[in-house]
Amino acid sequence: MASIAHHPAQRRRPAKRRHHAGPLVAPVAVFAAVCVIAAAYVGYVLWPRWPDAPVATDAPSIPITVGGTVFNIEPAAVRIPSQRHAGSQSRIDIAYLWPSLMPPDPSLKVIDGKPVDPNERLFALIQIDDGALPLAERVKNIYPRYLSKTLASGPDGLVVHPFRAETPYEGEDLVYDQTQRFLTRCSRQGVANAGTCLLERRAGAADVTFRFPREWLSDWQNVAAGIDRLMARWRPNT
Template sequence: MAMTHTHRASPPRRSRRAPRPRSLLWLPIAIFLAGVIGAGTWVTYLLWPRWPAAGMMLDAPALPITVSGVNFNVPPAAIRNKVQRKPGTHERVDLVFLWPSLTPPDPAVKAAPPSSPGAIDRIFLTIAGYGNTLPPLERFNTIYPRYLEPSIATTPDGLALRPFREGTPYQGEDILYDDRNPGRFMVRCTRDGAGGAIGVCLFERRIEQADVTARFPRAWLSEWQTVSQGLDTLMKSLRGMPR
């Protein structure tokens, strides 16, 4: 009798080491590439030139502005340069206010030429870091005497007046101050000149690390006490202090 042999199929042999999924091999590379792309996108965003933001409404609330680490609250309508009409840190800010109301001018109203120097109704301010300059009173006591004439006059309104000598950096100017308290009110002014040139006065006040410089017509000195009070009020308002 013939014997029939049956053969059982052998089970497939399993590999001793399972192959690593390809996704695991690409994972570190993908993370590295994502980091490089992300960093490049961020640097490009920071360095790419951007157009200025849309113009701010001039009747918006006062903007928090920092100059040389000093905080100010500035009405947008008072800022003369459009690029400065934004909150944040600035190297300097140029402002204009109406006199004697101390309010920003209406940009829709064009200023008419004044009939006389005393009729000018605007006061201009600049806020900037003081750099390496001395405070105004220290300049008055240590630097200006080298260039001043020895004579001292008194104006009809009670200010002491000393002219600068010719041939000095300040020739053609005078310094006028409250003789009882120069730190309270002191200005350096050009003189009215030929051809209708209007004398202009500079009033400076140091506020921490910033200097605030006000410019106004010399003709206003006929009411210098009112001007002094107005400047003090304006400085307080820019600092957010009650008037």
């Protein structure tokens, strides 16, 4: 009689339980990743870095980015030495000789046979847009609240519109031509004040403010043309 081999019964191992990820795991992981990336970016921005060495004043134009807008500016025209380097900056202070629009050169004493007048300067400030209303909007919606009702004639067809006393622009005039292509805000001349004019332009996300003596209004058409030439020189591809 054939013997039957009895094999011990194999014990069944309990099945492993599968853990299912909860519905909040994925969003939490994404949020954590975003926090890590944000922290890394803030650390990179705030990490102290040595500034670039200033460029020599006799170097050719260098690309300077303000508010994402690139300007090609001669280092000699940059008034503050620490700003004389390529790359991104929050503001640039500039000066040019007038009317030649040449960068100031301490070694240059004569231009076109005439002595250089150190006071003949066209100044400019390029800075990131601070969120203020564009000039056209201010002329339309802000300035009329503070302007007087009387107008005066200025040099060579300009219109002089005074601001009223006891307003934020007291002591200033809005000066413009008939087309308002040339429009500037000027302080009035006084005993100790020769008067200064501010003319604004917008370039991308950067604001450009030109500053010049009020007496230049007698030659305002050349002033306007000179400012146009500078803007074209700084941004030749626009």
